[in-house]
Amino acid sequence: MEKIKVGVIGCGSIAKYRHLPEYAANPNVEIVAVCDVLEERAKVTAEKYGAQAFTDYNQLLNTVDTDVISVCLPNYLHAPVSIAALHAGNHVLCEKPMATSHEEALAMIKAAKENSKILMIGHNQRFVASHQKVKKMLENGEFGKVYSFRTTFGHGGPEGWSIDGRESWFFDKERAFIGALGNLGVHKADLIRYLLGEVKEVGAFVETSAKKDTDVDDNAVCILKLENGTIGTLTASWSYVAGGDNSTVIYTENAVVRLEDDPTHSLIIHYKNGEIARYQLDKIQTNEEGGQTTSHVIDHFIDAIQNNKTPLITGEEGMKSLDVILAALESNEKGKFVKI
Template identity: 65%
Template sequence: MEKLRVGVIGCGSIAQHRHLPEYIANKNVELVAVCDINEERVKEVAEKYEVAAYTNYEELLSSGTVDAVSVCTPNYLHAPISIAALNAGLHVLCEKPMSTSKQEAEAMIAAAKESGKKLMIAHNQRFVASHQRARQLIASGEIGKIYSFRTAFGHGGPEGWSVDGKESWFFEKDKAFVGAMGDLGVHKSDLLRYVLGEEITEVGSFVETSAKDFADVDDNAVCVLKTESGIIGTLAASWAYVSKEDNSTIIYGEKAILRLEDDPNNSLVVQYVNGDVVNYQLGKIQSNDAGGQRTTHVINHFVDAVIHNQEPPVPGEEGLKSLAVILAALQSNETKQIVKVSELN
């Protein structure tokens, strides 16, 4: 079988730590090219992987050398580059949040339909073993009716791991569009939709910049969410958790409480109403900390979807639904109203 020829657009931290090494590790992939507007950076990465270097993504897309691309650029470029790639007949794996607006996301989905190519959004929390097990337990009825939840994703901020430190695009509103909510919150809105197996319909939020005085995007957000069946809970996204990362989710059900990535040793703890406790050691969640899961599984799922001509596990439509929750949270913070996700512009 011929290998899938891949190019990676944007050579920052997410490309260097996740996409590039995971493509290299996939036996069905030939990494062909990398692209970044930073000439020095792209040369260095291209030399490391012995691939072609581009500083202009349009040249890469029209080169005829790749079948698929990863879009690992600042958020404001996700939609234009993904759409250009799809229109050029290439499959696209796009980092999250998929775009900066509902309109952009819809245009990406339309471009994928029109071109007949795959569009997948890199929501990796779905592939964490504890999250998958929790979804199964809830879907099977093992936990009974779900009453409430709380989820959090916080760490000290991108300056700790971004290739550009404090100078990173993550802190610039015109490039990032949104801060901790786009970086971390969208992961959790996607996770909740996946684990609970239903849509989030209403959102209320407070979104602040309290920890990073050099940033013009949010670094602390707390949202109240309601699902279609009436489950209520909270989502916190923060770049102000200064010591240890928090990536935990707790789901409160009729027959048990599920604690996901909340215990340092057990990735899933199920506390039953009768006092029984079941601990699952399913491997560490992928994180920026040492010892985190080495692979996100995102790349392998994307490659499999292309090779076997299957629907990707996180298509554009799913990316849009998870983004819509974050857009609703931003609107809620601005209007000081509860926002219905279905009524977003």
């Protein structure tokens, strides 16, 4: 079988630690081109993977024969570059949040349909072993009625992870559009939708309280009401000065279900009758050193292309998760609950 030719646009940390090594590890893939506005970074990356280097994504799209493009750029470029790549005949894997507005997301979905290409958004929470297991248990009705939930994603901020540190685009409102809520919160919006159903209404407080010299948000607390009436909270933060939190707790009729809330057991179920079930499953991905578990995102995307399958996180799914975050921003701005 002929290898799938991949181009990666943006050679920052998410490309360096996720997309590129995971494409390189997939036997069905050949990385043929990389692009970054910083020529040196593009060259070094290209040398490592035996690819062509570019500083202009349009030049890459117009001169190299690619089947797939990964868009690993600042948020404001997600939509225009994804749309250009789709019109150039590529399947596209775009980092999250997929866009900076509902309209942009719709335009991306339209471009994918027009060109009969797959558009997938890089939400990796759905692939976490504990999340997949609980999804099946919920579907089987093992926990009875879901009463409430809380989900959190917090760490010390992207300066410790981004290739550009504190000078990173993450802190520039023009390029980022949104801070912790878009960087971390959108992952949890996607997870809650995946596990528990669609979000109907959002209330939120969104603040910049920990980071200096920036106007992007670094702390957000949201109240979500789902279509089925369940209420819960979603927290996103860049202000955890020690450790991080990527946990979700679901309170149900038959049990309290703790996901990624314990360093050893990624799933702990406290049943109403006093029994406790503990599961040691594949660990959730972290950005810490030594935390380089696979995200499963790349392999899933390539499999979808090869077997003409609909991926787990389509453009439509990415847009619905983005809409939750956009509603949170609107709620904070207007001081009222926002219906989606």
